[in-house]
Amino acid sequence: RTIVPTSRLPSKGPMFSETQTVEASSDYLIPAIARTEINIKPPHALVIGDTHGSVYYTVELIKEASLRGVTRIIQLGDWGYLWPDTNLDDPTDPINVVSRYLLDNNITMYFIRGNHDWREGIEANVETLARKGFYFLNDEWWDLGFTVPTFFYGGAVSIDRKYRREGVDYFEDEKPKYPTRQTLRELFRDKGWNRPAILFSHDSPHSPPGFEKPHALMVGDEELIADCKTSQARVAFVARLGWFTSVFHGHYHTSNTYPFSEAPERCTIHAINQVGSRGDSVYLDLNGEVTV
Secondary structure (H helix, E strand, O other): OEOOOHHHOOOOOOOOOOOOEEEOOOOOOOOOOOOOEEEOOOOOEEEEOOOOOOOHHHHHHHHHHHHOOOOEEEEOOOOOOOOOOOOOOOOOOHHHHHHHHHHHOOOEEEEOOOOOOOHHHHHHOHHHHHHOOEEEOOOEEOEOOOOOOEEEEOOOOOOOHHHOOEOOOEOHHHOOOOOOHHHHHHHHHHHOOOOOEEEEEOOOOOOOOOOOOOOOOOOOOHHHHHHHHHHHHHHHHHHHHOOEEEEEEOOOOOOEEEEOOOOOOOOEEEEOOOOOOOOOEEEEOOOOOEEO
């Protein structure tokens, strides 16, 4: 399906007009990405990590994207602007403050759900959110104007769930949605694609470097550890289904790039940090490649 308005077709950013590469020096590397060359093709979209309802840092990223001529922001879950006590009509509510900056700059924020999101409320207010500049992408193929197919897969497990309030800031349906592998196989078969693609997810196919051991909040809680492994396994299954060359995920509040050796094709995983931290965003060109 295509949800890109014709008024938001890709345009060249104002800073770069040609496709070039330059050698990277030791003091100039793209956050979260270690590359021997830097791609400076015009940006098509800005990918950002967990926002958790942030106003200041999210607005700063919106302003930056606007200066670059970017009209698409892809948010990787833990969006966090809609809760049971959110007032969608209050202009001072964080969701409306961010909305004004999106609309004023002709930018749409496409987001998936994380483990710190109220899915029921989001799904019940899809049209209202769209009018405010927020497009919720459920677990499916969505066309955001890239030259390669893009699949979006939300959900994860909260390691702090025992400290949160059921129905207020914690919801049982936070895990990745699909309960069976057969469901995912049918979804991929219906698409009928057989070329490289990009996966945008909240959780990662496996723990990023430095996260191999259980977090302190997980020690001794075997059910929680098992749930976290199941969440990763579901993302890994999606990533193994086809020719994903890149996976972009949030959730871990870290910035890193590492290989996914289980994929049928060469695949690189990009961990994007929470907004306001180093490595909280990357620009992608029309082909889905990281660019400056």
